[in-house]
Amino acid sequence: MCGIIGYVGKESAAPILLDGLRRLEYRGYDSSGIAVMNGSNDIHVRKKSGRLDRLRELIKQNPAEGNCGVSHTRWATHGEPTDENAHPHSDQSGKLALVHNGVIENYQILKEQLEQKGHVFSSQTDSEVLAHLIGLHYDESSETDLKKRLTDAVRDSLAQVSGTYGIVAMHEEIPNFLVGARLGSPLVVGLGHDENFLASDVGAIVSHTSNAIYLNDRDLVYMTDGDFRIETMDGDLADYEVSTVDFTADEVEKGDYPHYMLKEIYEQPTSIQNAFRGRLLDDEGSALLGGLGLSPKDLRDIDRIVLCGCGTASHAAMVGEYMIEHLARIPTEVEIASEFRYRNPPVDKNTLVFVISQSGETIDTLAAMREGQRKGHRVLGIVNAVGSTIARESDGGSYLYSGPEIGVAATKSFTSQTTLLALLALLLGRMRHLSFQEGKRMLAEIRALPGKVEQILEQTDKIKEIALKYIDAPGMLFLGRQFNYPTALEGALKMKEISYIFANGHPSAELKHGIIALVSETLPSVFVMPTDSVYEKNVSNLEEVRARKGPVIAVTTEGNTELEKIADDVMYIPEVDECLSPILASIPLQLLSYHFAVARGCDVDKPRNLAKSVTVE
Numbered sequence: 061m062c063g064i065i066g067y068v069g070k071e072s073a074a075p076i077l078l079d080g081l082r083r084l085e086y087r088g089y090d091s092s093g094i095a096v097m098n099g100s101n102d103i104h105v106r107k108k109s110g111r112l113d114r115l116r117e118l119i120k121q122n123p124a125e126g127n128c129g130v131s132h133t134r135w136a137t138h139g140e141p142t143d144e145n146a147h148p149h150s151d152q153s154g155k156l157a158l159v160h161n162g163v164i165e166n167y168q169i170l171k172e173q174l175e176q177k178g179h180v181f182s183s184q185t186d187s188e189v190l191a192h193l194i195g196l197h198y199d200e201s202s203e204t205d206l207k208k209r210l211t212d213a214v215r216d217s218l219a220q221v222s223g224t225y226g227i228v229a230m231h232e233e234i235p236n237f238l239v240g241a242r243l244g245s246p247l248v249v250g251l252g253h254d255e256n257f258l259a260s261d262v263g264a265i266v267s268h269t270s271n272a273i274y275l276n277d278r279d280l281v282y283m284t285d286g287d288f289r290i291e292t293m294d295g296d297l298a299d300y301e302v303s304t305v306d307f308t309a310d311e312v313e314k315g316d317y318p319h320y321m322l323k324e325i326y327e328q329p330t331s332i333q334n335a336f337r338g339r340l341l342d343d344e345g346s347a348l349l350g351g352l353g354l355s356p357k358d359l360r361d362i363d364r365i366v367l368c369g370c371g372t373a374s375h376a377a378m379v380g381e382y383m384i385e386h387l388a389r390i391p392t393e394v395e396i397a398s399e400f401r402y403r404n405p406p407v408d409k410n411t412l413v414f415v416i417s418q419s420g421e422t423i424d425t426l427a428a429m430r431e432g433q434r435k436g437h438r439v440l441g442i443v444n445a446v447g448s449t450i451a452r453e454s455d456g457g458s459y460l461y462s463g464p465e466i467g468v469a470a471t472k473s474f475t476s477q478t479t480l481l482a483l484l485a486l487l488l489g490r491m492r493h494l495s496f497q498e499g500k501r502m503l504a505e506i507r508a509l510p511g512k513v514e515q516i517l518e519q520t521d522k523i524k525e526i527a528l529k530y531i532d533a534p535g536m537l538f539l540g541r542q543f544n545y546p547t548a549l550e551g552a553l554k555m556k557e558i559s560y561i562f563a564n565g566h567p568s569a570e571l572k573h574g575i576i577a578l579v580s581e582t583l584p585s586v587f588v589m590p591t592d593s594v595y596e597k598n599v600s601n602l603e604e605v606r607a608r609k610g611p612v613i614a615v616t617t618e619g620n621t622e623l624e625k626i627a628d629d630v631m632y633i634p635e636v637d638e639c640l641s642p643i644l645a646s647i648p649l650q651l652l653s654y655h656f657a658v659a660r661g662c663d664v665d666k667p668r669n670l671a672k673s674v675t676v677e
């Protein structure tokens with residue numbers, strides 16, 4: 061949620077900040093703003109509700125010059141997306157500028173205390189309260205070293221707040237100086253030559269530097285263009301490591317694609333390959349997941365698995381549940397992270413907990429991981445973003461290596477998560493009942509996935525035609541059984557996320573327990589029904605819909621022409637082992653929702669009300 065970038069250097073800050081905001085816009089797009097300090101130390105604030113173009117236009121009409129600045133793209137939590145509620149926020153003196161990502165939970169009490177001291181607020185945000193608090197500490201301090209005065213003011217203010225924050229602040233009495241801090245919301249330091257950066261994610265600064273420091277919770281950093289220091293909240297020097305960013309600026313660009321979502325759908329042959337590259341053990345008919353840090357005995361002792369995530373990651377977890385129980389016969393449960401963190405389910409010492417997250421920053425997933433760790437469990441991560449909080453704080457795990465995913469609707473991360481879970485299921489299976497021959501067969505199936513994905517992508521024109529045919533549909537049902545029940549959930553999530561029509565996923569057989577009441581001549585049902593062990597059962601459910609004149613779109617296995625006689629439209633996936641079929645079957649559904657949403661004029665990369673990385677509760 062909310063993107064932040066701060067710059068201090070020799071260049072003009074505004075273009076750098078605007079370019080950074082463009083790359084961060086997927087984090088929130090309710091409003092945006094910049095504050096820039098010029099040579100005579102005045103702070104110029106420009107902010108605007110709505111998309112970034114509106115801010116660009118404002119700055120074109122009223123430029124903001126200076127070599128040091130902070131900026132923000134907002135996903136509204138407290139207060140509507142108006143110009144006043146846009147960041148940066150100022151303090152009472154108007155000399156401080158602050159951008160904030162997170163939620164200050166006790167802002168109301170603090171606001172009342174500040175109002176009693178005569179502070180006047182111009183927004184409804186919790187962030188403005190923090191700006192005033194820092195400003196107050198600064199103004200009341202007798203410290204003559206102004207840099208120290210500002211860092212102390214930030215530290216003292218943060219000690220008074222409860223909630224989460226990633227912040228960057230600057231003060232017009234201190235040229236070329238930024239202060240940042242984090243708790244619960246990510247913040248990265250970018251180190252350049254004669255310039256330094258602070259950003260909520262590295263994607264915003266990767267075109268300037270690939271040297272990054274991922275701050276830890278309760279780190280405080282202050283920087284000039286040539287120097288920086290990272291401290292703990294107690295003022296001690298913090299531990300940190302300079303990392304090299306593992307992707308280039310080009311990878312966070314759309315290239316020739318009209319949307320990031322389409323680009324990412326088309327990247328799946330490669331991203332799936334990256335998920336299994338170097339992890340297939342032909343000699344053993346098994347998989348290698350060295351990052352888990354588990355000995356064969358540890359793996360053997362597991363008698364239960366919990367897979368935890370939110371949104372698309374929770375659907376991948378459900379596929380993982382079916383895979384692990386099928387291949388390894390280990391009881392596996394999926395926990396929605398936001399529930400797990402408060403539900404306090406029993407987890408014993410032989411239970412292995414995985415948290416699954418593309419961004420590695422989703423606050424509920426992070427909190428679930430910490431809750432598991434607090435209870436003494438080893439919690440492993442399945443994460444895409446290298447250096448993210450979950451990647452750093454988990455007790456081991458595996459990266460997806462999918463490259464940056466910018467489209468708000470997750471696509472390639474789902475197929476990579478499910479591929480990785482297939483490797484986990486195979487590894488655990490080979491330590492139990494799965495034979496060498498079966499293991500070898502699974503390896504061949506996994507290796508063949510990228511080629512099969514290519515074949516599905518060739519059908520995009522046909523899938524587009526199907527999408528256009530149903531363009532006026534008021535909603536859609538997504539139905540599947542067994543391995544493809546989670547695929548149906550994921551297909552429905554994609555559809556509702558980007559096209560705003562009502563769409564729900566259900567186990568096909570649940571139709572008759574209520575859902576069938578929705579079936580009508582105008583409501584299409586999408587059946588995910590490869591020719592697997594439950595194919596015939598799905599056919600019966602499909603017929604129940606047909607008998608009530610409901611239009612049917614089906615996803616099935618190539619060569620199954622029978623379905624063309626009973627479904628209105630058919631999309632095909634190549635023949636694949638049942639257990640891996642969600643990896644393929646999800647792709648026609650991604651294309652269907654993409655083309656449907658584009659045709660309806662929706663902004664598929666920035667769907668309304670959503671944000672890519674949900675770092676607030």
Ligand code: G6P
Nearest residue numbers: 370371372373417418419422470
């Ligand atoms: C948000 C996004 C979803 C995503 C979910 C979990 O809700 O809109 O697309 O699946 O967060 O994100 P994560 O980064 O933890 O996988």
